[in-house]
Amino acid sequence: MKILVAEDEPIMQKTIALRLKKDGYQVVTTDNGREALNLIATEAPDLIITDIMMPYASGLEIVGTVKKLEKKVPIIVLSAMGQENVVVEAFDLGADDFIAKPFSPNELSMRVKRLIAP
Amino acid sequence: MTIFLYLSSTAEAYTWFLQAAYGFIAGVAGLLFSVFVFRKQRFVKQQKKAALRLLFSDLIAETVVCESQEEIDVTLQTFLATNGKLLQKPFARDLLVKEIVKTKDDISGSSAENLRLLFEKLNLDKDCYQRFRSKQWHVKARAIQQLAEMQQSQYLVKIYRETNHQNKAIRTEAQLAVVKLTGFKGLRFLNIVSHPVSQWQQLSLLHQLNDSAADESNLRKWLSSENETVVEFALRLAEAYQCYALHDDVLACLQHTSAAVRHQALLALREVSNDSTPTALIHYFFRATKQEQLLILDLLGDIGSADTEIGFLETLQQCDDEMLRHRAGQALQQIRPASTAVSLLSGFSKQAV
Numbered sequence: 001m002k003i004l005v006a007e008d009e010p011i012m013q014k015t016i017a018l019r020l021k022k023d024g025y026q027v028v029t030t031d032n033g034r035e036a037l038n039l040i041a042t043e044a045p046d047l048i049i050t051d052i053m054m055p056y057a058s059g060l061e062i063v064g065t066v067k068k069l070e071k072k073v074p075i076i077v078l079s080a081m082g083q084e085n086v087v088v089e090a091f092d093l094g095a096d097d098f099i100a101k102p103f104s105p106n107e108l109s110m111r112v113k114r115l116i117a118p
Numbered sequence: 119m120t121i122f123l124y125l126s127s128t129a130e131a132y133t134w135f136l137q138a139a140y141g142f143i144a145g146v147a148g149l150l151f152s153v154f155v156f157r158k159q160r161f162v163k164q165q166k167k168a169a170l171r172l173l174f175s176d177l178i179a180e181t182v183v184c185e186s187q188e189e190i191d192v193t194l195q196t197f198l199a200t201n202g203k204l205l206q207k208p209f210a211r212d213l214l215v216k217e218i219v220k221t222k223d224d225i226s227g228s229s230a231e232n233l234r235l236l237f238e239k240l241n242l243d244k245d246c247y248q249r250f251r252s253k254q255w256h257v258k259a260r261a262i263q264q265l266a267e268m269q270q271s272q273y274l275v276k277i278y279r280e281t282n283h284q285n286k287a288i289r290t291e292a293q294l295a296v297v298k299l300t301g302f303k304g305l306r307f308l309n310i311v312s313h314p315v316s317q318w319q320q321l322s323l324l325h326q327l328n329d330s331a332a333d334e335s336n337l338r339k340w341l342s343s344e345n346e347t348v349v350e351f352a353l354r355l356a357e358a359y360q361c362y363a364l365h366d367d368v369l370a371c372l373q374h375t376s377a378a379v380r381h382q383a384l385l386a387l388r389e390v391s392n393d394s395t396p397t398a399l400i401h402y403f404f405r406a407t408k409q410e411q412l413l414i415l416d417l418l419g420d421i422g423s424a425d426t427e428i429g430f431l432e433t434l435q436q437c438d439d440e441m442l443r444h445r446a447g448q449a450l451q452q453i454r455p456a457s458t459a460v461s462l463l464s465g466f467s468k469q470a471v
Binding site for chain 2: 009010011012014015017018019022101102103104105106107
């Protein structure tokens with residue numbers, strides 16, 4: 001199972017990737033939205049975890065593009081506190097789940113397991 | 119002779135001009151060289167910082183996902199085996215503190231606890247305490263923030279002493295820190311604070327309190343504080359925690375000389391009201407300012423129900439002030455939605471006349 005992690009904060013990106021690798025997933029990472037869109041096409045991930053605030057293309061644009069392509073890839077959106085409106089918008093666009101910062105990597109791991117089996 | 123003098127003076131002027139030109143060129147070259155050296159040093163420093171960030175991000179990420187203390191120890195030992203000397207440099211240690219604190223903001227649960235352990239195992243709390251003792255206010259304020267973020271309760275007493283510091287940044291960071299470390303109990307600095315607690319600080323403190331239980335006896339004391347911003351904040355707390363037992367104390371704040379306190383008291387009354395509140399508000403109405411009167415009418419719409427309030431609002435429907443008439447109509451509509459159409463119509467007909 002391959003997971004794409006799109007997060008521009010290096011420590012958070014590494015943390016999420018490490019946690020998922022420990023769970024047995026193959027992880028592809030990127031720190032910007034434009035590259036994430038390219039990786040979705042080339043790597044065909046089974047799940048996408050994306051931060052909302054990303055350079056070049058936001059998490060919302062990623063959700064919108066994936067769902068427009070009618071790809072059945074589950075998407076988890078990472079949001080900061082106070083971004084409730086954006087989260088609602090992400091759900092409207094087709095996001096499958098969201099997790100608000102601060103979050104526990106273990107919780108993220110459980111949500112991933114709920115959406116895909118390793 | 120004249121020609122000789124002319125030639126010698128021209129030669130002197132020429133020499134002087136040459137010397138000035140050389141001096142100018144040397145000056146410009148020196149300036150350009152210093153700019154180059156400065157930019158080079160800054161570039162090297164930035165490169166060094168980026169390399170350190172990369173290195174620390176590995177350590178932090180690996181620590182966050184550790185599942186036991188033993189695993190943290192192994193991760194740390196592996197890191198120190200290759201980078202131990204690096205962590206003796208103050209610049210590197212300062213950067214590591216910043217990176218850990220920044221990450222802790224985004225992480226919760228046992229992973230956040232892992233970061234606290236890493237912070238303590240590297241004695242970074244001692245570094246922060248050194249900065250806490252600094253004479254520079256911004257260094258001290260940042261150290262307080264970092265100690266609180268990393269839950270370093272052993273420094274609580276020292277931080278508490280700074281909650282009434284004359285410097286605003288130090289004072290506000292210390293106040294937030296004690297609340298972060300001890301919850302509602304940390305608010306006891308309100309007993310001693312003599313400086314104003316700004317509106318922003320009040321909201322930050324409320325945000326920091328989260329689910330801590332309120333202590334009503336302290337709140338009662340703060341409601342009669344000499345520091346009017348403390349009274350204002352206590353009213354915010356009474357509102358947020360819905361302290362019904364403090365109803366009479368909140369009501370008494372309507373007699374306060376500060377307009378901000380009276381306004382906050384009215385807002386708090388919405389949350390702590392009882393059967394006697396509408397009558398008390400009606401009594402106060404005629405002594406209130408226009409803004410307060412409008413707020414009271416909104417409140418009566420929310421909490422009023424008896425005939426007394428309805429009668430009062432109906433009377434206001436006959437007054438000359440259009441805004442009061444309108445708000446009274448709205449309040450009536452809230453209290454008895456079905457039967458207010460007639461009252462509203464009478465208000466509009468008066469306006470038409």
